[in-house]
Amino acid sequence: MIQVRPLAEKIGVQVSGVDVKSIGDAEFAAIYRAWLDHNVLVIPDQALDIDAYLRYSRRFGVLEPHPSKSTRHPDYPEITMLGANKWDAEGNLNVAIYRRGAEGWHTDGAYDAVPFKATQLYAVAIPSRGGDTLFASMYAAYDALPEHLKTRLDGRQGAFTYGGRRNPSLLLDEADRDWKPVLHPIVRTHPETGRKALYFDPGKILRIEGLEPAESDALIDELAERMIQPDAQYRHQWHVGDIVIWDNRCSYHLAAGDYPPEEERVHWRVSIHEFPTAPSPSPPGRGFIQG
Numbered sequence: 001m002i003q004v005r006p007l008a009e010k011i012g013v014q015v016s017g018v019d020v021k022s023i024g025d026a027e028f029a030a031i032y033r034a035w036l037d038h039n040v041l042v043i044p045d046q047a048l049d050i051d052a053y054l055r056y057s058r059r060f061g062v063l064e065p066h067p068s069k070s071t072r073h074p075d076y077p078e079i080t081m082l083g084a085n086k087w088d089a090e091g092n093l094n095v096a097i098y099r100r101g102a103e104g105w106h107t108d109g110a111y112d113a114v115p116f117k118a119t120q121l122y123a124v125a126i127p128s129r130g131g132d133t134l135f136a137s138m139y140a141a142y143d144a145l146p147e148h149l150k151t152r153l154d155g156r157q158g159a160f161t162y163g164g165r166r167n168p169s170l171l172l173d174e175a176d177r178d179w180k181p182v183l184h185p186i187v188r189t190h191p192e193t194g195r196k197a198l199y200f201d202p203g204k205i206l207r208i209e210g211l212e213p214a215e216s217d218a219l220i221d222e223l224a225e226r227m228i229q230p231d232a233q234y235r236h237q238w239h240v241g242d243i244v245i246w247d248n249r250c251s252y253h254l255a256a257g258d259y260p261p262e263e264e265r266v267h268w269r270v271s272i273h274e275f276p277t278a279p280s281p282s283p284p285g286r287g288f289i290q291g
Contacts, residue, residue, distance in 0.1 A: 002027060004034050011137040011251070012234030013038035020046055020056045020243065028059055036192055039251045040135045040234055043243045046122070050076055053122050053243075053268055060245065061117050061272040067162065071097070073268075080269040082121065086261070093261050102257025103203060105136065105228055107248045108271060110201045111162040113182045118272040119253075120245040125266040126238045130259035133236045133244070136252045138197035140232030142187060145198065149226075150187070152219075157183040158199075159206040181206055186223075190249050191274075197250045200227055227252060238265075245272075 003017045013034045018027060020043060035041040048056070054076065057063060063078040073079040086097040109116030121133075142150070159181040186208065188199035202224040208216045236244055246253055259265050 002030055004030075006038065007040075007042065008232075008234040010140050010229075010232040011038060011135055012040045012042070012236075014042040014044065016044060018043065021048065021052045032060070035245060035247065039137055039139075040236075040244065040246045042236065044239060044241060046241050046243050048122060048243075050079065050268065054078060054270070056243075057120055057270045057272065060120070061275055064116070064271045064273050066269070066271050078270055080271075082267040082269050083125075083265045098261055099255070099257040101133075101253070101255035105134075105252045105254045106201045106203050107138075107199070107252055109248055110160040110184065110199075110204045111182065114273060115184065116248045116271045117274045118245050118247055120243065120270050120272065121267040123238045123240050123242040123244075123267055125264035126240050127259035127263035127265050130256060131238060131265045132256045133238070134254045134256065135234045135236065135246060136228045136254075137232040138188075138199060138227075138250045138252060139195050140229040141198035141200070141227045141252075142196050144229050145226060149222075153186045153198075156186045157209045158186050159183055159209060160201065160204045161206055162204065183209065188249065193250070195250070198223065198227060199249075200224075201252075202227075 001017050002015060005014045005016070006012065007014055015031055015034055018031070023031070031041065031043075050073070054063065057078075065072055065077040066080045068080065071080050071082070071084070073081055082100060083097065086094050088094060107115070108119045145153075160183075161181040184199060186199060188197050189195070190197060200223050202220060205220055207213065208219055211219065236242075
């Protein structure tokens with residue numbers, strides 16, 4: 001029997017008592033609903049090979065290879081091998097791989113014209129300490145804004161690119177580093193829940209359209225200070241076999257980046273886009289199994 005347990009007051013839910021390799025449509029619909037309601041979904045104790053993981057992941061949407069080609073699985077390009085190959089031939093630690101995701105709070109795919117709907121990780125190897133992932137709610141960030149800021153941001157768009165204002169693109173191949181900015185509304189209405197969220201990523205945003213550069217920079221800095229609400233966070237301590245999926249349309253995340261570098265922390269990561277026709281908030285299981 002499926003058991004659903006909230007993990008924090010405003011974000012995070014755990015579903016247990018399921019094997020994702022064999023769940024039916026009704027069970028998946030319940031899992032999907034729990035995910036929409038809580039932004040971040042944890043399913044522990046799964047034993048998956050890559051094919052099974054990809055089949056389950058495709059129930060949420062269309063899988064898209066990450067633009068960082070060097071960290072893709074050699075046989076399954078939809079999978080990014082987080083934490084793998086962090087030592088070079090001379091035994092030096094590649095800090096960009098070791099601390100990937102730990103540079104600051106962010107949302108995945110804001111640099112794309114169509115951002116990622118979701119990101120999902122499956123824990124393959126976990127260190128003895130550290131290596132947690134933190135999550136925070138964009139809904140709560142928007143709700144906490146003072147009214148004058150909500151009014152100021154209404155209708156505003158941000159220009160986003162891979163690397164943002166500081167432009168670090170070490171994870172991209174050199175040929176892929178000329179990234180063209182894309183525009184997204186700073187206040188985003190979730191297409192399935194209808195709730196408003198502060199869609200913001202201080203590491204990927206270049207500017208806020210329609211503002212002078214100094215005004216744009218000042219507003220970006222202010223939003224960076226307001227985006228994380230203390231009562232709307234969840235910190236996940238990983239165990240091998242955990243699946244965690246988060247909704248990039250309404251969630252920020254951050255890797256702790258603090259585990260012993262000599263130990264392994266490896267996840268299979270998939271980036272998920274919407275289906276060509278997005279599911280309804282209460283999806284009827286059929287139509288979610290793709291390939």
